[in-house]
Amino acid sequence: xxxxxxxxxxxxxxxxxxxxxxxxxxxxxxxxxxxxxxxxxxxxxxxxxxxxxxxxxxxxxxxxxxxxxxxxxxxxxxxxxxxxxxxxxxxxxxxxxxxxxxxxxxxxxxxxxxxxxxxxxxxxxxxxxxxxxxxxxxxxxxxxxxxxxxxxxxxxxxxxxxxxxxxxxxxxxxxxxxxxxxxxxxxxxxxxxxxxxxxxxxxxxxxxxxxxxxxxxxxxxxxxxxxxxxxxxxxxxxxxxxxxxxxxxxxxxxxxxxxxxxxxxxxxxxxxxxxxxxxxxxxxxxxxxxxxxxxxxxxxxxxxxxxxxxxxxxxxxxxxxxxxxxxxxxxxxxxxxxxxxxxxxxxxxxxxxxxxxxxxxxxxxxxxxxxxxxxxxxxxxxxxxxxxxxxxxxxxxxxxxxxxxxxxxxxxxxxxxxxxxxxxxxxxxxxxxxxxxxxxxxxxxxxxxxxxxxxxxxxxxxxxxxxxxxxxxxxxxxxxxxxxxxxxxxxxxxxxxxxxxxxxxxxxxxxxxxxxxxxxxxxxxxxxxxxxxxxxxxxxxxxxxx
Numbered sequence: 001x002x003x004x005x006x007x008x009x010x011x012x013x014x015x016x017x018x019x020x021x022x023x024x025x026x027x028x029x030x031x032x033x034x035x036x037x038x039x040x041x042x043x044x045x046x047x048x049x050x051x052x053x054x055x056x057x058x059x060x061x062x063x064x065x066x067x068x069x070x071x072x073x074x075x076x077x078x079x080x081x082x083x084x085x086x087x088x089x090x091x092x093x094x095x096x097x098x099x100x101x102x103x104x105x106x107x108x109x110x111x112x113x114x115x116x117x118x119x120x121x122x123x124x125x126x127x128x129x130x131x132x133x134x135x136x137x138x139x140x141x142x143x144x145x146x147x148x149x150x151x152x153x154x155x156x157x158x159x160x161x162x163x164x165x166x167x168x169x170x171x172x173x174x175x176x177x178x179x180x181x182x183x184x185x186x187x188x189x190x191x192x193x194x195x196x197x198x199x200x201x202x203x204x205x206x207x208x209x210x211x212x213x214x215x216x217x218x219x220x221x222x223x224x225x226x227x228x229x230x231x232x233x234x235x236x237x238x239x240x241x242x243x244x245x246x247x248x249x250x251x252x253x254x255x256x257x258x259x260x261x262x263x264x265x266x267x268x269x270x271x272x273x274x275x276x277x278x279x280x281x282x283x284x285x286x287x288x289x290x291x292x293x294x295x296x297x298x299x300x301x302x303x304x305x306x307x308x309x310x311x312x313x314x315x316x317x318x319x320x321x322x323x324x325x326x327x328x329x330x331x332x333x334x335x336x337x338x339x340x341x342x343x344x345x346x347x348x349x350x351x352x353x354x355x356x357x358x359x360x361x362x363x364x365x366x367x368x369x370x371x372x373x374x375x376x377x378x379x380x381x382x383x384x385x386x387x388x389x390x391x392x393x394x395x396x397x398x399x400x401x402x403x404x405x406x407x408x409x410x411x412x413x414x415x416x417x418x419x420x421x422x423x424x425x426x427x428x429x430x431x432x433x434x435x436x437x438x439x440x441x442x443x444x445x446x447x448x449x450x451x452x453x454x455x456x457x458x459x460x461x462x463x464x465x466x467x468x469x470x471x472x473x474x475x476x477x478x479x480x481x482x483x484x485x486x487x488x489x490x491x492x493x494x495x496x497x498x499x500x501x502x503x504x505x506x507x508x509x510x511x512x513x514x515x516x517x518x519x520x521x522x523x524x525x526x527x528x529x530x531x532x533x534x535x536x537x538x539x540x541x542x543x544x545x546x
Contacts, residue, residue, distance in 0.1 A: 018255060022248045030241055034215070037237055041217040044188065045230040048195060049219035051184040056223050059174055059181075060138045060156055062088060067158035067170040072096070075168065078105035085172070090180045092153055092173040096160070097129050099167050108173065128157040132169050136161075140224055143176055143199050152176040152204050154224075176204050192233040199226050213238070280308055289316035344381070348374035398434040398520045400543040403477055405430070407462050410443040414451060414460070421451045427464035432543035433475035435520040439540075442516040443477065445509050446536050450481035458483065466542070474522075474539040482533040486510075486526060513538070 066072060071081045078096040082105050085094050093108025101124025106115045123129050131139035136159045143152040153173050160168040178186045182205050185195045194207035204226065216231040276293040283291035289312045293305060348371050355367035404427040411425045443462075451458040461480045466473065490510055513536070517524045522540040529535050 014255075015252075018252050022252050026241070026245055026248060029244060033237055033241065034234075037215050037232060037234070038217065041215050041230050041232050042219075044193075045217040045219040045228050048184050048188060048230065049221045049226075049228040052181050052197070052226065052228065053221045053223050055181045055183065056140060056221070059090070059172075060140065060158070060223075063156045063170060063172050064138045064158040067160050072160045072170055073162040073167050075104045079107060081105070082107035085170070090174055092175050094173070095169075095171045097123060097169045097171065099133065100124070101126075101129060101133075104168070128155040128171050129169050132157045132159040133166055136166060142224075143202055143204055143226075145202070152202065154181075178205075188230070192236055194231045196229045196231075197226055198229070199224070211235070277304065277308065280312075284312060284315060287319075289313070289319075344374050344377050348378065398436055398541075400432050401435040401439060403431050403433045403435065403439070403475060403540065404428055404464050406435075406440045406443055407464055407477060410440060410447055411462055413444055414447045417448070418451045418458070421458040421460060423447065423451075423460045423462070425462045427462070431464050431466075431475060433540035434543055435522070435540050436516055438516045439520060442513045442538070443479070445513055446479045446538075449509050450479060450483060450536075454481060454483035456482070467539070469539075473542050475542050477538045477540070478535055479538075480529050480533060480535040482529065485528065485532075485534040486536075 066085050071077065071084075074081070075096065075098060082094045082096060085091070086108055091108065093106070093110050095103055095118075096105045098104050101122045103119050103121050103123060106118045110118075128139060128141050131137065138156065138158040141155045141157075143154050145152050153175050155171050155173050157169050157171040159166045160170055174180050176182065182197060185197065185205055188195045189207055189209070191209075194209050194211070195205070196203065196207055197205040211231060211233040213234045214231045215234060216229060218227055218229045220227055280291055280293035291312070292309055351367045351370035351374060355364045355371060358364050358367065407425055407427050411423045414421065415423050447460055447462065450460045459482045463476075463478045463480075465476055465478075467476045468474070514524050517538050517540075520540055522538060525537045525539070527535040527537065
């Protein structure tokens with residue numbers, strides 16, 4: 001039998017076994033969860049019924065206490081006695097009934113005409129009078145609906161004793177609501193649980209919410225026989241069971257994936273080959289181009305080894321060429337920085353001497369042009385030296401820099417060098433951004449270019465502000481002028497990333513600014529000024545919160 005077939009049979013057996021185990025676990029978890037929920041609902045219903053029973057006993061004790069007081073048997077002052085008894089805010093109305101069933105006094109939230117009609121009536125056949133008058137026990141009647149309302153009331157009555165004999169009955173009407181006997185019902189009602197209270201066919205309290213799928217339980221209030229029904233929504237439990245099923249299915253898939261992984265043990269040789277290849281790449285990264293990984297176990301790996309060797313040879317040749325090119329650049333850089341500057345200073349001095357001493361106007365004009373161009377070259381060399389020093393010295397990584405202070409210093413330098421220029425700054429007192437140490441030279445260079453290339457009285461405006469572009473925060477340093485603008489071919493050099501024979505920059509200025517901003521992790525852009533001139537924008541990353 002092929003390994004492929006064995007693997008398929010093994011996978012089928014493992015899948016069936018694991019699926020059976022997962023299904024059994026889900027059913028067991030479901031039964032346990034439902035049982036636990038039912039137990040919780042049962043406990044809630046029992047506790048609610050006990051709480052209602054306790055509140056009923058509390059009101060029975062209140063009525064019994066007042067019925068046992070000596071003032072209760074003084075029927076000549078029953079009205080005064082009832083007014084004191086009705087200080088309980090939960091008592092709807094109260095009656096004092098003589099032992100023969102005659103209503104002696106009636107007080108409470110009732111109409112005067114009802115009170116007058118009731119006092120003196122014989123209520124001997126009423127249950128709330130008969131039970132305490134005959135048994136001497138405190139009695140609670142069944143709930144009765146108040147006419148034309150959804151409100152129910154119960155009457156709690158207690159016997160009035162005098163010298164050990166029952167001389168009357170004190171009866172009190174209590175509304176059945178969340179302030180008297182159902183104080184625990186409202187807090188128990190939530191989005192996932194409802195509570196209802198009833199007596200026979202009467203509903204004393206019913207929740208407005210209902211559940212399509214729920215777990216319910218009932219309990220009985222021992223003192224009155226009221227029924228408390230608590231229901232809980234199973235939607236949350238069902239959602240949890242679904243999540244458990246998904247988790248179990250994911251676990252099953254993971255186990256199956258591990259089994260598949262174990263089945264590919266025969267490919268360990270290939271894995272070892274890959275590790276050797278990675279070791280070879282690490283050697284190349286460290287500059288060891290003579291390293292050759294010992295790849296074997298198949299023609300493909302031999303081909304990869306040959307390709308790796310060719311790559312190593314190419315990288316070694318490339319690094320040698322780069323090292324030689326870097327040496328040439330260093331030599332040329334040193335010559336341009338030092339020899340050209342020193343020799344050009346001599347040329348400029350002699351040109352100025354000729355211009356001062358010559359009486360020939362044409363000679364003087366030619367000498368002045370030589371001197372002017374010479375000084376331009378000296379300035380260019382000094383600019384390159386300054387930028388180079390800032391870019392090459394240690395610590396050129398971007399650091400938190402107060403660009404507002406940098407801009408202010410740059411503006412001061414430009415004003416001193418070009419007193420006829422109008423240089424203004426609009427910036428906060430402090431504005432930190434991430435920039436290299438050479439950023440000050442970049443700002444000065446942009447400002448100097450704005451002044452030098454202006455064909456009128458130069459006006460330069462420098463601003464620092466925080467901007468948001470495509471959801472990213474930037475600190476923008478913008479230099480605006482009213483000159484002829486930056487030529488398109490100068491911008492194209494930076495946009496294309498290199499110079500050609502037909503299109504090249506006239507100097508190092510924009511290149512140096514581009515390098516500084518790029519090294520700072522920022523971006524350089526250009527815009528037209530209104531009504532004339534250009535705007536150079538240097539966007540930097542904001543400094544860290546610290």
